[in-house]
Amino acid sequence: MRPSAVRLLNILVPIKRAVDYAVKIRVNPEQTGIDLNVKHSMNPFDEIAVEEAVRIRERLKDAVKSIKVVTIGPPKSAETLRTALAMGADSAVHVEIPDSAPSPEPLGVAKTLKALIERQKEGVDIVILGKQAIDDDAGQTGQMLAGLMGWSQATFASKVEVNPEQKVANITREIDGGLEELRCKLPVIITTDLRQVQLLNEPRYASLPNIMKAKKKPVEKLTAAELGVDITPRLETIKVTEPPKRVGGGKVANVDELLAKLKEAGFTGKRA
Amino acid sequence: MLTRTVLRSRIPNLNRLLHSSSRISRQLFDPSTVERVSEDVDVCIVGAGPAGLSTAIRLKQLEQKLGKELRVVVLEKGAEVGSHTLSGAVIEPRALDELLPDWALRDDHPLTQSATSSRMRFLTKSLSIPIPHPPQMSNHGNYIVSLSRFTAWLGNIAEEIGVEVYPGFAGAGVVYTDDGSVAGIRTNEVGLDRLGCMKESFEPGMEFRARVTLIAEGAHGSIAKELIQKFDLRRNSDPQTYGIGLKEVWRVDPTQYRPGEVVHTMGWPLDFRTYGGGWVYHMADGLVSIGLVIGLDYANPYLSPYKEFQRMKHHPYFAELLSGNSTRIAYGGRSLNEGGLQSVPQLYFPGGALVGCSAGFVNVAKIKGTHNAMKSGMLAAEAAAAALSQESSSGPADMSQYETALKNSWVWSDLNEVRNLRESFHTPLGIWGGIMYSGVDSLLLKGRTPWTFRNRARLTDAQRTQPAYRFRPINYPPSQPPLSTDLLTSLTLTGTNHAEDQPVHLRVRKDGNENTALRKLHVQRNLSEYAGLLQRACPAGVYEYVEDETAADGWNGHKLVINSQNCIHCKLCDIKVPTQDITWTVPEGGGGPKYTIV
Numbered sequence: 037m038r039p040s041a042v043r044l045l046n047i048l049v050p051i052k053r054a055v056d057y058a059v060k061i062r063v064n065p066e067q068t069g070i071d072l073n074v075k076h077s078m079n080p081f082d083e084i085a086v087e088e089a090v091r092i093r094e095r096l097k098d099a100v101k102s103i104k105v106v107t108i109g110p111p112k113s114a115e116t117l118r119t120a121l122a123m124g125a126d127s128a129v130h131v132e133i134p135d136s137a138p139s140p141e142p143l144g145v146a147k148t149l150k151a152l153i154e155r156q157k158e159g160v161d162i163v164i165l166g167k168q169a170i171d172d173d174a175g176q177t178g179q180m181l182a183g184l185m186g187w188s189q190a191t192f193a194s195k196v197e198v199n200p201e202q203k204v205a206n207i208t209r210e211i212d213g214g215l216e217e218l219r220c221k222l223p224v225i226i227t228t229d230l231r232q233v234q235l236l237n238e239p240r241y242a243s244l245p246n247i248m249k250a251k252k253k254p255v256e257k258l259t260a261a262e263l264g265v266d267i268t269p270r271l272e273t274i275k276v277t278e279p280p281k282r283v284g285g286g287k288v289a290n291v292d293e294l295l296a297k298l299k300e301a302g303f304t305g306k307r308a
Numbered sequence: 309m310l311t312r313t314v315l316r317s318r319i320p321n322l323n324r325l326l327h328s329s330s331r332i333s334r335q336l337f338d339p340s341t342v343e344r345v346s347e348d349v350d351v352c353i354v355g356a357g358p359a360g361l362s363t364a365i366r367l368k369q370l371e372q373k374l375g376k377e378l379r380v381v382v383l384e385k386g387a388e389v390g391s392h393t394l395s396g397a398v399i400e401p402r403a404l405d406e407l408l409p410d411w412a413l414r415d416d417h418p419l420t421q422s423a424t425s426s427r428m429r430f431l432t433k434s435l436s437i438p439i440p441h442p443p444q445m446s447n448h449g450n451y452i453v454s455l456s457r458f459t460a461w462l463g464n465i466a467e468e469i470g471v472e473v474y475p476g477f478a479g480a481g482v483v484y485t486d487d488g489s490v491a492g493i494r495t496n497e498v499g500l501d502r503l504g505c506m507k508e509s510f511e512p513g514m515e516f517r518a519r520v521t522l523i524a525e526g527a528h529g530s531i532a533k534e535l536i537q538k539f540d541l542r543r544n545s546d547p548q549t550y551g552i553g554l555k556e557v558w559r560v561d562p563t564q565y566r567p568g569e570v571v572h573t574m575g576w577p578l579d580f581r582t583y584g585g586g587w588v589y590h591m592a593d594g595l596v597s598i599g600l601v602i603g604l605d606y607a608n609p610y611l612s613p614y615k616e617f618q619r620m621k622h623h624p625y626f627a628e629l630l631s632g633n634s635t636r637i638a639y640g641g642r643s644l645n646e647g648g649l650q651s652v653p654q655l656y657f658p659g660g661a662l663v664g665c666s667a668g669f670v671n672v673a674k675i676k677g678t679h680n681a682m683k684s685g686m687l688a689a690e691a692a693a694a695a696l697s698q699e700s701s702s703g704p705a706d707m708s709q710y711e712t713a714l715k716n717s718w719v720w721s722d723l724n725e726v727r728n729l730r731e732s733f734h735t736p737l738g739i740w741g742g743i744m745y746s747g748v749d750s751l752l753l754k755g756r757t758p759w760t761f762r763n764r765a766r767l768t769d770a771q772r773t774q775p776a777y778r779f780r781p782i783n784y785p786p787s788q789p790p791l792s793t794d795l796l797t798s799l800t801l802t803g804t805n806h807a808e809d810q811p812v813h814l815r816v817r818k819d820g821n822e823n824t825a826l827r828k829l830h831v832q833r834n835l836s837e838y839a840g841l842l843q844r845a846c847p848a849g850v851y852e853y854v855e856d857e858t859a860a861d862g863w864n865g866h867k868l869v870i871n872s873q874n875c876i877h878c879k880l881c882d883i884k885v886p887t888q889d890i891t892w893t894v895p896e897g898g899g900g901p902k903y904t905i906v
Contacts, residue, residue: 056387058805059902062637065559065594071637075388075803075902241498243511244477245345 044101045161045200045222047089049125050149051082053109053116054171063278070171070276078116081166083123084228087239089164090124092198099200101158102126108148108267110135114255121250122242128255131263139172144260144267146180151263153185160223162205167192167227178227188220192229198222334505337497344494345514349379349472351692352493352518354479354531356384357393358455359664359681360524361462362407364471366689374697380471381516383495385478385877387898389463392526392877394555394642394906395455396587396597396675398423398447398570402718403682408465416464418457421592423447424568429625431576431586436625439574442750444673444726447570452589452597454557455678456903478894479523479531483515489704490535490659492517498896501809520692520705521660524685527643528879530892532666541653541662546763548651548668549730550883551584554617554641554847555599556798557591557905561632566590572675577620580738582606583730586620587675588629595637595905598626601675603646604769604884605734608779612844613641613880615784618792622785630791639798640906641847643879646672649727650762655684655714656707663688669719673726673750680719687713725755732761773886776839795849803902804848804876806895812872813895814850814881818888827861830889831868838886845884848874876901 055061056075064071078086086105093100105120106129107113117128131148133140140148153160168175182189190196194215195208209216210229242250260267288294351367353360364380371378386392401419404411411417426448428441467473480496492515499510523532527550536542573586583603590596600617620626645651645668652668655661663685670677691710714720728749733742749755787794806813816827834840835853842851852869859867877900882892 056803056902059803060800062635074904075391077387238509240509241511243498244474244495244514245347247474248347248472 043159045096045099045198046101046156046158047092047103047162047164048149048153048156048160049082049085049089049103049105049120050145050163050165050177051086051105051107051116051120052079052166052169053077053107053113054079054169057170063276067275067277068273076112076116078119079166079169079171081168081170081228081230083166083239084230085164085166085226086120086123086125088196088226088228089162090240092162092196093124096198096200104129104156106131106149106152108140108145108260109133110137117255118247118250119242121253121255122246123240124246125253127253129258130255131258131260133260133267138269140267141269141271142174142176142180143270144265145177146184148260148263148265148267149177149181150184151265152258155263162198162222162224162226163187164196164226164228167229175227178225182225185223185225187223187225189225189227190218190220191227193226194229196226334501334507337500337504337506337510342512344512347381347514347516349381349492349516349518350696351378351380351520351522352516353380353382353522353524354493355524355526355529355664355666356382356386356389356463356466356473356475357459357524357526357664357681358462358678359666359685360384360522361389361459361466361471361685362403362682363522363524363663363685363689363692364466364473365407365462365469366686367693368466368469368471370689370693374693376697378693378696381518382466382471382473383477383479383493383516384473384475385496385894385897386475386900387902388460388475389473390456390458390460390904391475391902392900393456393459394553394640394901394903395644395678396553396555396589396599397455397458397678398450398452398589398676399455399458400450400674400676400679403679403686407682407686416461418453418461419451421452421590422568423450423452423570423589426570427572429571429573431573431620431623431625433576434624436573436623440747440751441572442673442729442746443754444671444750445572445675452568452570452591454591454597454905456906460904476898478897479525480513480894482521482531482534483517485659485704488658490521490657491704492521493531496894496897500811502811504811507809519659519696520707522685522688522692523660523662523666524664525666527645527665527668528883528892529666530894532662533882535657535662536653539654539657541655541657543654545653546647546650547766547768548645548647548653549763549769550604550643551601551646552604552613552641552845552847552878552880553599553601553644554613555597555639555906556617556636557638558596558598558630558634558636559594560596560629560634562594563632564629564634565594565596567592573625574739574743576623577616578602578739580740582608582611583733583739583742588626596629597906598629601644603733604643604880605767605772607772607774608782609773609776609838609841609886610779610781610844612782612784614795614798614847615782615844618787619785621791622788627791636790636801638903638906639801640901640903641876641878641880643883644677645670646730648672648730649720649723650731650760652723655711658706659704661688661691661707661710669723671722671726672730673746680722683717683719684714687717687719726750727755728757728759728761731763734761734763768888769883770886770888773838773841773884775837781839795847799848799874799876802848802876804874804900806873806875806899808873810896812870813893814870814872814875815891815893816868816889817891824861826889827868828863830887831861831866832863833887834868834885835863835866842881842885842890845880847878847880848876850874851881
């Protein structure tokens with residue numbers, strides 16, 4: 037009996053260009069945000085997502101047709117796409133926003149991704165992205181996208197196994213109590229976690245020969261308007277300040293002094 | 309063979325080490341058997357600084373003249389172009405005007421702040437006395453910039469014009485032909501663990517085979533060091549001497565901000581025997597660059613450049629400048645060359661040449677080297693283009709025309725005028741002798757003297773260090789935030805980091821040998837004779853001599869700990885360690901500081 041023809045899987049990996057994790061950030065003088073004139077690189081959680089997509093293809097071999105990466109960002113985000121292409125993605129989409137535009141919010145990103153997925157003639161079976169971006173720590177995009185598309189979702193994934201014949205994915209999630217195992221029907225949205233004890237994976241280096249090859253891989257440029265999506269922010273940032281500086285502690289000589297200092301600070305005792 | 313579970317029970321925290329690949333089954337990397345990807349290019353340039361990028365841009369400009377396309381590749385160990393570039397900086401736009409005559413029309417150029425004044429002050433512990441300065445230090449027509457930003461801007465221009473720039477990839481070694489000439493550059497390996505074994509992510513470095521290889525690594529480059537030794541490029545010149553420049557950028561209180569003001573200081577906190585001086589440059593956008601350069605020929609091993617810099621900020625002149633609503637936003641350090649004309653080596657070797665500070669063109673009187681570095685790059689490009697246009701020539705490219713052109717250019721006369729000034733500080737009169745001589749030579753004679761002071765004894769900076777017993781430890785004041793801080797707090801501002809599990813890039817190595825006996829000897833000599841100089845001198849806290857009775861490579865209950873992750877690639881250790889047994893090698897590309905505004 038011949039096996040039924042399986043449609044090849046298409047994987048979409050949304051990535052974000054964020055401030056590099058090693059940079060010491062500062063609030064800008066206008067107190068509207070942080071100084072963005074610093075080194076940026078791919079969001080580390082998204083690096084893990086790209087690596088996982090490439091590993092899924094290595095495991096499933098011919099069952100995966102393509103890995104496409106997409107980013108929504110200013111012109112410089114093209115470099116981040118090139119790194120992902122050098123890690124093993126096949127093609128890229130750059131939804132370009134002007135340098136002066138504010139960073140899009142998760143809902144805007146999710147709507148843009150929805151429009152993009154609906155545009156893909158060959159469909160998308162797996163969307164895999166980082167669980168959160170290290171600049172806004174929102175952790176919402178994957179979940180919002182699943183809601184908009186009506187697809188299954190598995191967030192904070194620490195292990196992913198795809199079964200293309202049965203069109204399901206077995207995913208292990210990190211939850212407060214430990215680990216949860218899910219079986220999700222494709223198409224599925226997966227967000228990747230960074231686990232201390234056992235990493236989902238260790239992203240490979242983008243080697244120089246691969247970076248040079250990546251320059252020849254196609255990058256499609258679009259705008260949000262072309263996709264019919266309005267990504268103007270709905271939230272207004274009023275003020276950004278640094279946390280209050282730590283004031284040094286003081287030593288007290290005896291219990292009476294301790295009680296006096298507690299009273300000064302406004303703590304009163306009550307008889308039990 | 310130990311299983312994972314057995315190991316886990318015996319050694320705590322092993323989980324983090326094991327990840328997904330078993331450590332035990334990793335193989336040691338053997339450079340002689342590895343196969344490398346090889347790519348042919350016309351010109352390979354190591355270093356995307358002002359010199360390297362000027363070379364690349366000039367080469368692309370000459371393409372049209374040549375009538376054929378040139379493939380130009382620039383390798384840069386920093387994560388981005390500009391990440392490893394640090395300087396004062398007040399630059400003379402002379403070379404930029406020649407390279408890009410219409411630079412002022414580009415709307416993103418960083419030369420937005422002209423230097424409006426130029427003053428010199430002599431500092432005592434509490435006073436700052438205005439003194440006259442050599443005419444070379446007048447800054448009419450010059451610009452105050454962040455050299456890191458300037459370099460990033462040049463990098464964009466280079467990419468626009470078709471240069472292939474690869475940040476995050478270091479030039480790790482030279483590829484030689486069978487006859488010993490230079491055939492190209494190989495990049496660093498990635499994915500080696502701390503013991504030199506290959507991890508799952510291992511990829512060997514690749515080779516760029518180029519007809520012309522140009523080294524633009526900046527002061528005391530690692531490949532330049534190898535080539536200078538191999539081809540004996542210093543046989544007719546004096547050893548190079550260096551200074552260490554430590555720098556901070558502050559956003560000062562608006563009442564203290566005087567855009568365009570350029571001030572240089574001498575005297576306090578340095579004593580009369582130590583060459584050096586401070587600077588204050590008021591940049592654009594309310595920022596002020598301050599710093600201290602100390603000649604690395606200092607004799608007292610107890611000297612700590614970082615602590616000298618921190619205590620200088622408490623001088624009333626600086627304390628006032630940094631008072632009020634001010635924030636420190638950057639810190640960094642880098643060696644710079646001070647040897648001048650007498651220390652310029654032979655610039656070419658079979659198959660390539662040295663450009664920029666790798667050769668050493670800093671004008672010490674002007675305290676500027678960018679204009680000479682850029683011009684040297686442009687001249688090298690012209691010579692390279694000429695060498696490449698001879699299609700039929702076999703054998704390594706001959707870059708001797710570059711040296712001839714440089715000696716006939718304004719770079720040479722620029723350096724010639726001030727050639728005696730730095731060397732005049734090498735007398736028992738210390739800075740007094742230097743100031744007196746320099747005053748006469750620069751103001752009246754303008755370098756038109758029949759004599760040229762030479763370093764006949766060929767003393768290097770390391771050799772000028774004297775044993776600790778001749779000095780008393782310097783009592784530096786404790787740091788007083790927010791004006792001065794401890795070293796590690798400052799270090800976080802550099803953004804420096806290196807991937808943890810990789811070979812330590814600072815090698816205890818002499819004449820190519822590394823072994824436990826050498827490490828022991830290093831600890832013995834440095835602790836007993838030089839009071840642990842490296843621990844005081846390194847501006848990033850890399851070197852520590854710690855107590856450890858059990859260490860196999862220790863001496864007298866102490867061992868050397870190298871915190872290579874902190875390294876900011878300043879090269880001070882390679883230059884100054886009195887035992888000359890520290891060799892700076894490139895770490896995995898992309899590591900190191902992430903400067904943007906210095």
